[in-house]
Amino acid sequence: MRNASRASRESRAAAGRGETPLERADRNFAELLQELRVTQTGVQILFAFLLTLPFGPRFPSLDTVQRTTYVVTLLLALVASILLTAPAAVHRALFQRGAKELIVGTSSRLASAGLAALALSFTGALLLVVDVVLNRTAGIVAAAGAFVLCCGLWAALPRRLRRVGPRR
Known part of the structure; x- marks a missing residue:
């Protein structure tokens, strides 16, 4: 039922722009x-920054929590990078196979x-840096603030705008 109403909305939207479903998929x-x-x-800069940290003079002095935060954050940045580049691989694998709508939806x-992995990696990186520079409590507070900001601007705000925005 949900997919049927979504398809109907998308059909009306495409008609309103005067574009075919394929043109709409290309634009999307x-x-x-x-x-x-x-x-x-942003992902590339964060990942490069994280990759250089173990080679800094202060890295050996990190405690177990900081090292764990570092490894988890590095892995999250890697996952974010992989997920955000995957659409190019999906497109390449399905190129010229008449699967543009599938490519767009999957991508x-x-x-x-x-973006979710990126929000978590930003949070982890901030936690680590503020923990090392100030203290663990300040790191947790800063990281929580960053996470709330990412969730607010990247998830809650778009959902709210979708609800109150112009109807097609």
Whole structure:
């Protein structure tokens, strides 16, 4: 039922723009790729930063919690990077097979999961840095704030705008 009403809304939206379903899928994929370009830069910078940390002079002095935070954060940054680049691999594997709508839907879900992993990796990186520079309590507070901000701006705000925004 939910998919049927969504398909109906998408059909009406495509008709309102004067585009075919394939043109709409092409436009949606181009918009998604632009979004991924923006997020990928942040992921690459964070991942590079994390990769260099163990080679710094202060790394051997980290305690077990800090080292665990580091490893988990590094893995989350890797997962975010993989998820946010996966749409290119999906597109490449299904290129010219008439699967653009499948590519767009799958890529959108991969990007959403990538943003979730990115929010967690941002949170972990901030926790680690503030813990080392100030103390663990300050790190936890800063990380919690960052996580709430990511959830608010990346999840709650778009949902709210979807509810109160213009109807098609």
